[in-house]
Amino acid sequence: MREKLGFVHYSTGDVFRDHIKRKTTVGLEVQEYVTAGKLVPDEVVLEVANAFVSEHTGNVVVFDGFPRTIPQAEGLDRVLEAHERKVDMTVLIDLADDDVVKRLTARRQCRKCKAIFNLEFSPPAREGVCDECAGELYQRDDDKEAVIRDRLRVYHDQTEPLIEYYQDRFRLERIQGEIGRDRVFEEIRKLVEDRG
Ligand SMILES: [Zn+2]
Numbered sequence: 001m002r003e004k005l006g007f008v009h010y011s012t013g014d015v016f017r018d019h020i021k022r023k024t025t026v027g028l029e030v031q032e033y034v035t036a037g038k039l040v041p042d043e044v045v046l047e048v049a050n051a052f053v054s055e056h057t058g059n060v061v062v063f064d065g066f067p068r069t070i071p072q073a074e075g076l077d078r079v080l081e082a083h084e085r086k087v088d089m090t091v092l093i094d095l096a097d098d099d100v101v102k103r104l105t106a107r108r109q110c111r112k113c114k115a116i117f118n119l120e121f122s123p124p125a126r127e128g129v130c131d132e133c134a135g136e137l138y139q140r141d142d143d144k145e146a147v148i149r150d151r152l153r154v155y156h157d158q159t160e161p162l163i164e165y166y167q168d169r170f171r172l173e174r175i176q177g178e179i180g181r182d183r184v185f186e187e188i189r190k191l192v193e194d195r196g
Contacts, residue, residue, distance in 0.1 A: 007060040007192050010052055012045065019048060026051060046075040053083050060192060069158045073165055088195050090166040093184055095177030097152050104148050108137040121180075 016034075019027030026047050033040045045066075053061065067073040080086050095103075106119040108128075112135030117124045124131050141147060166172045175187045 007062050008056050009062050009064060010049070010066065011064045012048070012066045015048055015052055016040070019051075024051070042069070042071050042075060045072060046079060049076060050079045050082075053079055053085070057083065062188070062192065067162065070161055070165060073162055087166070087170045089171045089173060089191060090162075091188055091191060092163060092172060092174045093177045094174055097149075099178065100152060101145055101148050104143050105139070105145050107139070107143045109140055110135040110137055112136070 016027075016030050020031050020034075021027070026044065029044055030040055030048065033044070049063075049066070063076070067076050077087070103118070103120065106121075108117045108119060108124070109115070110117075110130035110133065113130060113133045115130055115132045117131075117137060124137060128137050129135075130137055163172065173191055175184055177184065179187075
């Protein structure tokens, strides 16, 4: 697992892929849902989180994009409690909906080598052409505005209530997303280093 500057990074997608690759019991379970095109249920998501916490008892863990719902947050609290740990801090990266749409609709992917470009932040040298392999760049369906607006609706409905959940129980820090991903990462690193 990725270990960066004193903490291990937990991203649901990466950890799922790792379990599937290693053919662990929970990995095979995840694979079944993914193959069927079904949403992985919370109990399985939490099983994966539990396995990760068990493997990293001595490390600071940064959960990225997880939990996404109140039931997942409550489940994570139970997982951590079972390991005699708890959430030290939560970080909210704040970005207005229109900025999210602007950034994500600017993404382009190469049809051939799958490299990702962003017309705003990392544009290709030649319009519509991949820098790596000269393949054709296109906009993926999940980067189209209507799809992103749908995901934002789900975010506001299911994930945004977590702000209050964590604010009331643990320390919540806010980072303004406009500063860009490198500076956001730097801010998170500082918060993790200086926590306590
Ligand atoms: Zn390419």
